[in-house]
Amino acid sequence: MSTESAPTPAAPAAAEFPADRFMDREEGWLRFNQRVLELAEDEDIPLLERARFLSIFSSNLDEFFMVRVAGLKRRLATGLAVASASGHHPRVLLERISTFTHELMIRQSACFENSVAPALREVGIRILRWNELEESEREYLHGYFRRSIYPLVTPFAVDSAHPFPYISGRSLNLAVTVRDPRDERRMFARVKVPSSLPRFIDLGTRGDARYVPVEDVIAAHLPQLFEGMQVVEHHAFRVTRNADLEVDEDETDDLVQSLENELLRRRFGPLVRLEVEQSITDEVLNILTEELGAEEEEIYRVPGPLNLAGLGQIADADRPELCFPPMVPVEPRALTSGGLFAAIREREILVHHPYESFATTTERFLALAATDPKVMAIKQTLYRTSGDSPIVESLIEAARAGKEVVVLVEVKARFDEQNNIQWARKLEDAGCHVVYGVVGLKTHCKLSMVIRQDGDGHLRRYCHVGTGNYNPSTARVYEDFGLFSAAAEVGEDVSDLFNSLTGFSRKKHYRRLLVAPAALREGLLAQIAAEIENSLKGEPARIRIKVNSLVDEEIIDALYRASQAGVHVDLWVRGSCVLRAGVPGLSDHIRVRSILGRFLEHSRVFVFANGWRPQVWLGSADLMPRNLDRRVEALVRVSDSEQCRRLVGLMDLAMADGTSSWHLEPDGSWTRHTHDQEGRRLMDLQDALKGDRHLRVVESG
Known part of the structure; x- marks a missing residue:
């Protein structure tokens, strides 16, 4: 008998898929x-x-x-x-x-x-x-x-x-x-x-x-x-x-x-x-x-x-x-004592809005940077912001204090063009260096970087990478994540990305960022392919994705291949989804859920089992051709194991049968599930997170 292992079955090509595998x-x-x-x-x-x-x-x-x-x-x-x-x-x-x-x-x-x-x-x-x-x-x-x-x-x-x-x-x-x-x-x-x-x-x-x-x-x-x-x-x-x-x-x-x-x-x-x-x-x-x-x-x-x-x-x-009962957001536990910069220096901080306060985290981050004499420079992207934005005021205050302030204002943000033009001119008048995006692309990534000369005499980069806009008004009703980091590799990545936004850099590969349009599509497809390979080898393989829209055909075909290879795929999609879930022979292992409610589910999260070492990403990109090919988007890899468990737990909670949600059917219709077979009301995910003052998200079993 041969001792050689059996050859790995080839995944089907897109041409072998049924012609009606996409919905409008x-x-x-x-x-x-x-x-x-x-x-x-x-x-x-x-x-x-x-x-x-x-x-x-x-x-x-x-x-x-x-x-x-x-x-x-x-x-x-x-x-x-x-x-x-x-x-x-x-x-x-x-x-x-x-x-x-x-x-x-x-x-x-x-x-x-x-x-x-x-x-x-x-x-x-x-x-x-x-x-x-x-x-x-x-x-x-x-x-x-x-x-x-x-x-x-x-x-x-x-x-x-x-x-x-x-x-x-x-x-x-x-x-x-x-x-x-x-x-x-x-x-x-x-x-x-x-x-x-x-x-x-x-x-x-x-x-x-x-x-x-x-x-x-x-x-x-x-x-x-x-x-x-x-x-x-x-x-x-x-x-x-x-x-x-x-x-x-x-x-x-x-x-x-x-x-x-x-x-x-x-x-x-x-x-x-x-x-x-x-x-x-x-x-x-x-x-x-x-x-x-x-x-x-x-x-x-x-x-x-x-x-x-x-x-x-x-x-x-x-x-x-x-109305819905009032909700008072909590301050993340990591920030309840000591200074903000010291806390970020000690370990990366993951914040979940609106359950955790935007004002005492992201707004405070920039407000402190504006007045801190040790802060030398601030770099910031603005896609949409509110009419009375404290963040813009902090940037103006920093510039007037003599700090180097670079702001990329995306004036092509649909239906916010006039508002953004006004902000850009106000920032320029205050002495900020304003950049209007990249020719041919919209800059949609959510990035903020503060360069500070710490007590040890070294310049340190404090970064925020988010899934939502720097908009204090929408932050009260949009569900989003933000990651604060002083890690050198994140700082170097964000610096390099800002250089490409303001200059002529063509950098493609980063350390902990996946950036569109150069490498994000390629990176996601590679991760899906790795899950397929692991499944065929009998190793742990699973994909969990949370996005606003799923319409990119190449990504969907890759997910179909993953399903056919036995990879379980859980998709949490708020808006438009053209993938067909649960079709025999095509997407048997794909489940799609949608959750709508008091808060607009806006964050984008990507979780790949990666054998025994889960890879968790969050950032600004939806799975649409425009996001992957015609926008500057950024995902950051979450490296803290506790934060990874928290995000995986949230994804599993959203997909659980005991959670109220809409289920996508093979014919493209959505069925709302609010009660179990005994007539008991299913758990409302947003209420559960709102009521958990310490945000102890149920973890995967």
Whole structure:
């Protein structure tokens, strides 16, 4: 008998996989927003939070149309209409999107009209239409209209002398038909609802809170806007436009100026959706359709009121008993005594927001650096930050104190371009060295480095590598990790990466960082391949990944190969996922879970069993082509064994059958699991972490 070992079976090539192994990215995203809607429909969730989820659903859908649908339409218009990985032509995809979105928007309206609004009425919060108001309330609104609305409103007639006016994206409007009593001629006009007005007008009554949609107030006063005319009918409508920016960085000498010009053009992008109230007449709808150039699948007739994103105003009402209970974040145990820099010097510190305080960790890190005379320099990336950012103020203070401050401000961060340009100029005015990213790439990595001359006379680098933006506002509701380190290898890596961001370095391989676009894809594929090899050799092999989106085809094919080799793959995906889980022969060993709730699951974590030596990474990158190939992203390897166990335990807890979550089915649908077979409620992961004051995460068994 031969003593040679059997040859290792070869993993199947991608060509051997079924052609339908990928789902549509757009449908995956819509199913994510459907899960948001399911939270609004959940009567066990506090009432104002349900209203907020309705608002989030609408805002999400707006952005989806402005970017994803707009992108598909642009591909059709430019002749680049190739089939997607799922095999669907862009025209077919648009039809599928239209069908699914119509269903979701009708479902959202039903949730508001039949569930959330009645429940709000029961607790003294009423959203009323004009015909439901008392006479005294109408009198109040007559005065409010004269004082606060009438000066802002401009009616636009449409006739041979007045062309159809431009309708800006996401604006709420009234389509008005009037009749001239002198000759009975009917005419069309448009009235824009000023964006500076609140979505719902507070009637200011004592006792119950009573609100009325702002368009109802304007509609009731149309006779004043069209004096001498008879108002025949009026209907609310809303337009969504392509809002993606296109700047050729190779052809511009001033990226900021080019972006500002594009931001002005964003309001005039092509139409991608027309929302109208269900009660609109065919005559008026025909006028809008013709003038706006809307196609049939772009028209969405829904019960009013439109633009339920405005429910965020209602959700902010001062009714704490109708909201999630307040949460006070804890300070990490490692920072409860002694100085911050001394604690980081002693050992690396892993922080988990919002359960652990962002203010006393990340904000404090930069605030101390700004005032510490031993700190010589600060280097920082900013992708998105808040309007009143203490972090930006710390950087400004450091520069004014004479420290070397280098800030990479990513001015191409979608929908934050104008905000970031303003921050960049403010930082420059204070004496900071501001860099605007890398040509052809977005800089999405979350890095901060403080160079300090410690007591021993040596310069030491204190680094923070995170999964979330340096944004104090979102840090209260976004779940993210941050790793503080004074390790030499991390400091050298972060220094090298900043040099590549500000200079012309082409460094590819780092010590404890995996960096895109040069090496992150290659590094992840190598780790997956190592798990396949270990499984085939009979060694421990397992993959656990937590991301916001999973749409990269090459990574997904690698995960399919891992499953076929017997590697158990656990995927925790918040948003869009185009992988098919649990398909016999393809993904038998792949489970996909999604957790949505009070906090936005935003961190990215990668765990590879690596035989007996687990490799754990965290950082900024999702598994999407743009993140792996067209952005500067960074993952840092967690080296502390206790921190690795903590992260592995968190991943296993999220995937456990006893944890409430959505499960991805082989057909691409998601099933929500909230109760066990005996009817007992499953554990809410976020509540469990919130309630554990020491964050003792259950570890894997």
